[in-house]
Amino acid sequence: MQNILLATPSNITTIPEEEMNLHDIVQFFKDGKRWIIASTLICLLLGGTYAMLTPAKFEASANLEMAMVAGTPVEVPSILAEKLKLPLYYSSETFNACQVEKALPSPGQVLASQLKPVANKNAPIVSIRFKGLSPDAAQRCLTSVISDVSKNQGALSKPILDTKKSQLHTLERKLAEAEKLLALLPVKDMKFVFDDGKFSASALLLATLMTKDHEITELRNQINDKQLDLAEPQTKGTTLVTPIYAPSGPVEPNKALIVLSSAIAGILFGLMFLAGRKVFAS
Numbered sequence: 001m002q003n004i005l006l007a008t009p010s011n012i013t014t015i016p017e018e019e020m021n022l023h024d025i026v027q028f029f030k031d032g033k034r035w036i037i038a039s040t041l042i043c044l045l046l047g048g049t050y051a052m053l054t055p056a057k058f059e060a061s062a063n064l065e066m067a068m069v070a071g072t073p074v075e076v077p078s079i080l081a082e083k084l085k086l087p088l089y090y091s092s093e094t095f096n097a098c099q100v101e102k103a104l105p106s107p108g109q110v111l112a113s114q115l116k117p118v119a120n121k122n123a124p125i126v127s128i129r130f131k132g133l134s135p136d137a138a139q140r141c142l143t144s145v146i147s148d149v150s151k152n153q154g155a156l157s158k159p160i161l162d163t164k165k166s167q168l169h170t171l172e173r174k175l176a177e178a179e180k181l182l183a184l185l186p187v188k189d190m191k192f193v194f195d196d197g198k199f200s201a202s203a204l205l206l207a208t209l210m211t212k213d214h215e216i217t218e219l220r221n222q223i224n225d226k227q228l229d230l231a232e233p234q235t236k237g238t239t240l241v242t243p244i245y246a247p248s249g250p251v252e253p254n255k256a257l258i259v260l261s262s263a264i265a266g267i268l269f270g271l272m273f274l275a276g277r278k279v280f281a282s
Contacts, residue, residue, distance in 0.1 A: 032274035039273065040266030047262025051255045057131040060138035060246035064146060066124040067153035067238045070164060070229035074156040077119035077126045080149070084117040084128065090148055097144035098130065099137065115145065125241060135246040142244050150238040161235065168226040175219040182212045 066073035066080065083089050087108025095107040103110035118127045128145065132138030228234060 032270065032277075035274055036267060036270030039270035040263055043262040043266030043269065044259065047258045047265075051253050051258045054253045055133060056250035057133065057252040058135045058138050058246065058248075059129055059131045059251045060135065060142050060244055061127065061129040062142045062146065062244045063120075063241040064126045064128065064149060065239045065241050066126075067150070067157050067236065068124075068233070069157050069160045069235050071234040073124040074153050074160065077124050080126050080153075081117040081119040083152075084115055084126070084145075084149075085112045087112055089152070090145065094141070094144040094148055098141035099132070111145075131252065135248055139244050139246040146238065146240065153238045157237070161230075164226065164230055164235075168223065168230065171219055171223045171226065175216060175223060178212050178216045178219060182209070182216065 064080075066075060066077060068074065087106055090108055090111055092101070095101040095111065098111055098114075100107045100110045100114075114130055115128045120126065128142065130138050130141045130145070132141055
């Protein structure tokens, strides 16, 4: 008697019509290697042409220290960083120096987007950078930008500085008057005479002398403090932390990266074309 195998739901197995194995993958690349090579060469040609025709750009960078009056920055670095993003912050001379006077949509917008200001969180310093067609061009642009910052911060410093100088002049005038009065007092002829329980004029003169002497000492101390506050480094304009850094090597275009990206793109395009071809053929 023959055994009959009945198909039941438990022993039915679904077998895919096609199963990709290592041999199929290798064969796939063999069949399409010409397409992959051709696509890669075309992308490399396009990428190499782009890298050769794109003008080289050189970057200059600078670190600005805020203008200060009496040891206090005239503005917060984060505020300056935001101001440098405003198109109307810059002068026409800066647009010419940065060669963006004809840039679209506007010279100010293009320059503000290229400077990329960054405020230092731990010090009153703002970093800026600019890419030009040569190291000198990039450096000239930053020099002009720094000049604009210096003018604007100078305008902020002026009223504060004028107030400090006025206070200093007032103290110097009071000191001169106190010293003049002290010189008129007859210190050598002072005699202490007590009559009817009252202090003599000499006692009053001594009290006046001691008061003026103390006042003069206090005025001199205040004047000295004011003079120190108004002298560098407590009071100064916008300065560079270090000289503008403008290396001689270009930063754009990155030819090695362009070639590598072109090769990868060529391989991917070739594979996509082969996959699409295989789908349509099936």
